[in-house]
Amino acid sequence: MDITEIKKQPLSTLISNYFECQKCKIVHRNLEVLRVGFKCPSCNYISNGGRLYFHINIHILIDLIQEAYHSVNSESKVTRFYEGEGAHDISVIIFFCTLRESLLENLINRLMQAQNLSKGVSDRLLADNKFHIQKQDKLFRALTNIKWNEAMLKLNDESELDYKKIDEFISSVVIARNNFIHEGSKWSIDRELSTGCIKNLWGLINLYVGLHNTYVQPYYKNT
Ligand SMILES: [Zn+2]
Helix, strand or coil: CCCCCCCCCHHHHHCCEEEEECCCCCCCCCCHHHHHCCCCCCCCCCCCCEEECCCCHHHHHHHHHHHHHHHHCCCCCCCCCCCCCHHHHHHHHHHHHHHHHHHHHHHHHHHHHHCCCCCCHHHHHHHHHHHHHHHHHHHHHHHHHCCHHHHHHHHHEEEEEEHHHHHHHHHHHHHHHHHHHHHHCCCCHHHHHHHHHHHHHHHHHHHHHHHHHHHHHHHCCCC
């Protein structure tokens, strides 16, 4: 199935439908969890229904990306002077970058919770690392003892997806977004880049699921 051709079904129901075990916090995609009496394959906990792992903002952003991507075909009643400049592709890129920021924020918060950091300490760490790049390079490393790039390579060892490549693609989208915001330039945003965003959504979501299961979940394993 080509993900860029899915229009009628919200992509969030296909991509971000991950569940979290209430006890051992493992994140998985076993839809059986919706059945009462489902036994967690990791800790044997019997759940009374599934708990979605991602907050609503993640699901909304994924669906907004899909909607913006396909709105290229919808008829516009107004004529704008920048007609033909691919405004829809810009929406996709901006939502995609916001999605990546929300995913990292969630991961960082979960790491701090797992390590039982006090609210005072957590607030200070977040205040000292306001920007995404600081959270990714400094805070992630401080909370996991591994550099971001090394974490990508480590995830690659256990997956069929190439997270290093996905991360490089994400960086290229961020550069294009920054060029648009700060320089007023849209030369690097085109249909090819927005198509890449749709195609990399699955990898992006799985990247953060992988980071959760590798660096957050072990704190709950033996509780
Ligand atoms: Zn469990």
